Amino acid sequence: MTEPAHLAAVRASYDTVAADYLRLVVPPERLDPVSRAMLAAFAELVRESGGGEVADLGCGPGRVTAYLARLGLSAFGVDVSGEMVALARRSYPQLRFLQGAMGDLGVPDGTLGGLLAWYSVHHTPADQLPALFAEFHRVLAPGGHLLLGGHAGDVRLDHTQAYGHSVSYASYLVPVARLVELLEGAGFTVTARVEQPRPQGGGRSYVCLLAESRTR
Numbered sequence: 001m002t003e004p005a006h007l008a009a010v011r012a013s014y015d016t017v018a019a020d021y022l023r024l025v026v027p028p029e030r031l032d033p034v035s036r037a038m039l040a041a042f043a044e045l046v047r048e049s050g051g052g053e054v055a056d057l058g059c060g061p062g063r064v065t066a067y068l069a070r071l072g073l074s075a076f077g078v079d080v081s082g083e084m085v086a087l088a089r090r091s092y093p094q095l096r097f098l099q100g101a102m103g104d105l106g107v108p109d110g111t112l113g114g115l116l117a118w119y120s121v122h123h124t125p126a127d128q129l130p131a132l133f134a135e136f137h138r139v140l141a142p143g144g145h146l147l148l149g150g151h152a153g154d155v156r157l158d159h160t161q162a163y164g165h166s167v168s169y170a171s172y173l174v175p176v177a178r179l180v181e182l183l184e185g186a187g188f189t190v191t192a193r194v195e196q197p198r199p200q201g202g203g204r205s206y207v208c209l210l211a212e213s214r215t216r
């Protein structure tokens with residue numbers, strides 16, 4: 001299958017920036033307390049609903065995957081960037097990291113206990129989110145949990161510089177209410193919604209949405 005243009009751009013750009021992303025971006029231990037609380041709540045909900053494997057989608061260098069593992073989850077990472085996956089494997093040889101697209105996970109239906117998409121869904125064009133969230137619903141067991149954390153807004157950002165490199169990829173920010181609507185439409189019940197306005201962000205915000213997969 002031909003790789004969609006937006007995904008090829010994301011892959012090439014994150015391949016370029018991988019080492020400096022790792023150097024410049026704060027690790028999960030140093031995230032703000034609200035974000036860490038949401039990751040902890042997600043981990044507790046997955047454990048309480050029977051555990052099962054948890055995929056960290058768009059795992060980058062694997063630090064959040066390892067953080068979930070330390071919170072008691074059986075976590076593995078998936079990322080389209082081969083360089084990111086290589087970094088993750090080097091840093092956490094005890095964990096499993098796969099190179100692939102979160103929209104085509106190649107995992108049997110209903111087999112995962114949880115899904116995390118941490119600052120990764122915004123690289124998918126808005127018109128492709130229904131198909132992406134349908135894939136999330138397909139792979140999650142009924143009652144499984146999804147935590148989606150990232151940017152929200154109503155703007156397309158075309159990046160030409162990132163983490164000290166020339167790049168060419170886009171972020172497609174979607175309003176929180178639309179994300180909720182799309183998740184509900186894909187078979188999820190949104191159970192928590194936390195929005196943190198971004199200082200001088202021009203209407204942009206950080207959002208964490210917890211959602212539970214309804215029975216098919």
Ligand SMILES: C[S@@+](CC[C@H](N)C(=O)[O-])C[C@H]1O[C@@H](n2cnc3c(N)ncnc32)[C@H](O)[C@@H]1O
Nearest residue numbers: 014058059060079080081101102118119120123
């Ligand atoms: C901003 S980074 C976040 C990395 C990691 N979640 C973290 O918080 O450190 C976004 C990552 O998502 C990956 N990504 C974006 N869209 C993807 C897709 N459709 N499938 C797989 N990986 C994707 C990128 O390659 C990149 O590594």
